[in-house]
Amino acid sequence: MQQRPFELPDWLKHAQPIERARRPRFLTALAVFWTVSGGITLTAGIIGLLLTSSYIATSASSSALSLLFGTLFLWLGLGAWNGWPWSRWVAVAAHVLSVPFLLFQPFSPLALVSVAWAALVVWYMTRPYVGAYYRPASGGPPTPGSP
Secondary structure, X not given: OOOOOOOOOHHHHOOOOOOEOOOOHHHHHHHHHHHHHHHHHHHHHHHHHHHOOOOOHHHHHHHHHHHHHHHHHHHHHHHHHHOOHHHHHHHHXXXXXXXXXXXXXXXXXXXXXXXXXXXXXXXXXOOHHHHHHOOXXXXXXXXXXXX
């Protein structure tokens, strides 16, 4: 059978997308925040590396950290937006691991706000309705390769 241009092949016409819970609104906001901040931090790291001369070691290390954290936040944002299951637990781990670094700085109100933010994100990411978004619905189509 000859296919017309712009027509889906027969095997794809019957494919159904994986059903999953709707993305919660605050998770959408987190995904946008992480993606935008990751992109900005990644861009700052790239610019920092381009402008760093070889004798300024602190600038190169801070640029490398910017690249690392920018990449992490970008992947967290994309994972939250797309519902990649690993990204939920990476977000929890990243925010839990950030707390000691925030607490062992000289006292500042911003550090306390950052600790409160990390606690809020960890609490939110462990809610059951957020977890439901990261798993396919129980009645969905079988995954490829399953019997």
